[in-house]
Amino acid sequence: MFDNQPEHSIGGTGADRAALSAAGLHKAYGATVALEHADISLVAGKVHALLGENGAGKSTLVRILTGAVAPDAGGMMLNGKPYAPHSLLDARTRKVATAFQELSLIPNLSVAQNLLLPNLPRAFASMVSTRRTLEAGAEILARHGLDRIDPAAEVGRLALADRQRIEITRAIDNAGQVLILDEPTASLAETDWLFDQIRKATQRGVAVLYISHRLAEVREICTEATVLRNGTTIASVDLGDASDGDIFEMMVGRKFAHQRKPRVMRSASGEAARLAVMDLCGHDLQDMSFELRPGEILGVAALEGQGQQELFRMLVGIERPHSGRIEVDGAPVKFSGPRDALKIGSGIAYLPEERKTEGIFSGLSAATNVVLPVMGQAARGILISHGREISVAQAAADRVEMNPRYLSFPIGDLSGGNQQKALIARTLATGAQTLLLFDPSRGVDVGTKQSIYAAIRAFADDGGAVLFYSSELPEIVQLADRCLALYGGRITRRFKGAEITEQSLVAAMLGHVTPEITEGVLA
Amino acid sequence: MTEVQLQQPAFHDSRPGLVTRLLTGAGLIVMVYVLLYVLYAVQQPKALTSYSIAALINNTAPLALAAAGQAIIVISRGFDLSVAGVISICNVVLAVYPLEGPGGAAVSVLICLAIGAAVGVMNGYLVAVLKLQSIAATLATMIICQGIALVILKAPGGSVAEWISYEMTDRLWGVIPVSGLVLSAVLLIWMVLRRTSFGISLYAIGADESAAALSGINTTRVRLLAHVVAGCAYGLAGFMLSAQTATGNPSAGTPLLMLTFAAVALGGTSLSGGRGGIFATMAGAATLTLLQKVLFSAGIASFYTGMFQGAVLILAVVFSAFLVRLGDRK
Known part of the structure; x- marks a missing residue:
């Protein structure tokens, strides 16, 4: 029925003011329908948000708009002319440029070369002029308020946040008509610079498509939003008229309570701590001491790079502390690695930070990914039984509300949210009684988040202990029974129950050491 | 003024220090080479005469040229096994169809370059267009090329044109080895090439092919061209090897x-992929060849050469990895 829509409906009523409009876009990869029926219309000089859960089809829509893939059905118009880019470069010549979430910078080239590719200024004999490349690069950087970055610096040596800024700068510089920003704040601590650049672009009359999970940001910079669900455009709304609840409802089809859910903690004082850390030092960490008891969810709040990575990696034996003690179930331990950590005492399972590089094995099925640490359970004799693999994985997948039909798919083909669910299912499947979760809901949508939170709570209710770090404060507020704030490798403050509020966490994360460390250094 | 001063330190942090750059790039291998040469000169006082320098460079040239081609493929994150096949074909063609005189030599060079380029086009088509894994694709072309070489010449024999085997191993004015000039010319071409869009793209696709494609680089074209350029280098290596051996195999x-x-x-x-260069590769080739000479002049039987070459390789790789890690720590 969608195919019968008349052509003139493209752009709708505002055909004259729509810079880029798409109607009835459809895209399937084999049997998987990535995009069912998407419509979107961007207005020149306005910032338009694209919202949706992971797997809703946002990435596919972006790929179509940028010319990376061609739609199976549907059409696009750019300033009243048909628009069907057959490559990224083609889209760029039509002045549609994109800053990708998984940055598209080349690590071993200089900042200037990255900014100017593929058209580097020439000197004689078709050689590239280094001087003019640097000059042009410096000029672009200066124009976007990044003159502190050296145009000759190798991109791979820059901090992640600067790399993201370069990616965004390059897109803005190439975007004469349409600018697409896919999760532009994933690695940026603050949005001031980004929003300044976006405002400058919109003043030039550029239409901006802004994709982000962070609704507060979206509200700050965007005026309109299109919500995708299951590959279909649910609605395009004026953000001024829609409450957060409305938007969540459109995204997931049900309303969420976002308040903190009070949990009845098991009386833990009598039991030995599952995990106790005493005076842990090394790799930027100083005098780290805390305890994690059965039935407890302990949050770690910190800005990027305050020692949280090192802490988690030390607790599973990937890195070694210089001094201090780690005790599991009351006995001092020394880990040689994550495999060892799983076996010691009641077991510690670790969810690493980088899903793509440290987590999934993209060619293997989701079920295999889940049962990997406990392959023995899925074996008959020495052979792995596919049926048992599925049934073992199934049990864990149920705990994170993962749709069982995904289990036999290669995990690389699943959405980010489902990959993350599978990884959490993996930590649960190990049977370990202590989970170390590093940013468990990194880059996943609201619905998946709630499933993950429910799984973590259920695990703790059954007597499990959870230590988690999150880059999102609301997550800590919702989930943690207690919380440690880290700054510069030290615990600056400890919070308990109702003390955990976003405001107090922010202060502690910025290093405001307060004299209220009531728990003492050693519990 | 104060702003400029504030910006300076940030600029310097982003580049590796001079010492690290010297030791991790060509500097390390050149140092190894110089040390080895000192050792060689101590053993063989004649090592410093222009005759033995020329002989050493003559011995080095085929491997240095072949390795230069290989380096181009490795920089773009690939492997090329067809190098062995191309050199074999060139060698047997020059031995079976000797073309005398300078004109004949010029035609011979062109034939070798054409053979290399043709195999390169084939490799490029398989790897860049059909997206086959380079090691599998070039393994196939290597086997095919070896077969062709056997068809042209069944057993070792034949003889390369005298003009080639004499002039290409000679010294100009009794000093400058011709093979050294060939190597310098190739280096010069590379220095221009690496500063063209093609050169920059080569490093880009070696580091991250999908990012390179997203940056608007035509990865298929660059990869194809890389195989053709590498093929020409192999062809030249085959030519210089034939001049050296004067016979076909x-x-x-x-x-x-x-x-x-x-x-x-x-x-x-x-x-x-993504790092390295031709000069350092040639220095690597020169070191392997010099090592052979040093071992020979020290009276060590030639079947031990391989063991020493392997050991030096392990040491060099371990040492440079250690230096890189040292550089990252800072």
Whole structure:
């Protein structure tokens, strides 16, 4: 029925003011329908948000708009002319440029070369002029308020946040008509610079498509939003008229309570701590001491790079502390690695930070990914039984509300949210009684988040202990029974129950050491 | 003024220090080479005469040229086994169809370049267009080329044109070795090439092919061209090898195959792509050849050479990895 829509409906009523409009876009990869029926219309000089859960089809829509893939059905118009880019470069010549979430910078080239590719200024004999490349690069950087970055610096040596800024700068510089920003704040601590650049672009009359999970940001910079669900455009709304609840409802089809859910903690004082850390030092960490008891969810709040990575990696034996003690179930331990950590005492399972590089094995099925640490359970004799693999994985997948039909798919083909669910299912499947979760809901949508939170709570209710770090404060507020704030490798403050509020966490994360460390250094 | 001063430190942090750059790039292998040469000169006082320098460079040229081609492929994150096949074909063609005189030599060079380019186009088509894994695709072309070489010349024999075998191993004005000039010319071409869009793209696709494609680089074209350029280098290597041996052998290229990878690795070119260069690779090749000479003049039987070459390779790779890690720590 969608195919019968008349052509003139493209752009709708505002055909004259729509810079880029798409109607009835459809895209399937084999049997998987990535995009069912998407419509979107961007207005020149306005910032338009694209919202949706992971797997809703946002990435596919972006790929179509940028010319990376061609739609199976549907059409696009750019300033009243048909628009069907057959490559990224083609889209760029039509002045549609994109800053990708998984940055598209080349690590071993200089900042200037990255900014100017593929058209580097020439000197004689078709050689590239280094001087003019640097000059042009410096000029672009200066124009976007990044003159502190050296145009000759190798991109791979820059901090992640600067790399993201370069990616965004390059897109803005190439975007004469349409600018697409896919999760532009994933690695940026603050949005001031980004929003300044976006405002400058919109003043030039550029239409901006802004994709982000962070609704507060979206509200700050965007005026309109299109919500995708299951590959279909649910609605395009004026953000001024829609409450957060409305938007969540459109995204997931049900309303969420976002308040903190009070949990009845098991009386833990009598039991030995599952995990106790005493005076842990090394790799930027100083005098780290805390305890994690059965039935407890302990949050770690910190800005990027305050020692949280090192802490988690030390607790599973990937890195070694210089001094201090780690005790599991009351006995001092020394880990040689994550495999060892799983076996010691009641077991510690670790969810690493980088899903793509440290987590999934993209060619293997989701079920295999889940049962990997406990392959023995899925074996008959020495052979792995596919049926048992599925049934073992199934049990864990149920705990994170993962749709069982995904289990036999290669995990690389699943959405980010489902990959993350599978990884959490993996930590649960190990049977370990202590989970170390590093940013468990990194880059996943609201619905998946709630499933993950429910799984973590259920695990703790059954007597499990959870230590988690999150880059999102609301997550800590919702989930943690207690919380440690880290700054510069030290615990600056400890919070308990109702003390955990976003405001107090922010202060502690910025290093405001307060004299209220009531728990003492050693519990 | 104050702003400028504030910006300065940030600029410097982003580049590695001079010492690290010297030791991790070509500097390390050149130092190893110089040390080895001192050792050689101590053993053989004649080592410093222009005759033995020329002989050494003559011996080095085939491997250095073959390794230079290999380095281009490795920089773009690939492997090329066809190097052995191309050298073998060139060698047997020059031995079976000798063309005398300078004109004949010029035609011979062109034939070798054409053979290399043709195999390169085939490799490029398989790897860049059909997206086959380079190691599998070039293994196939290598086997085909070896077969062709056997068809042209069944057993070792034939003889290369005298003009080639004499002039290409000679010295100009009794001092400058011709093979050295060939190597310098190739280096010069590379220095221009690496500063063209093609050169920059080569490093880009080696580091991250999908990012390179997203940056608007035509990765298919660059990869195809890389195989053609590498093929020409192999062809030239085959030509210089023929000048050296003066005879034909259908498996002439085989001993060079693994040594090209050793030279690339010795030169500090990362086998995972995106880093390295031709000069360092040639220095790596020169070191492997010089090592042979040093061992020979020390009276060590030639079957031990391989063991020493392997050990030097391991040491160089371990040492450069250690230096890189040291650089990252800072």
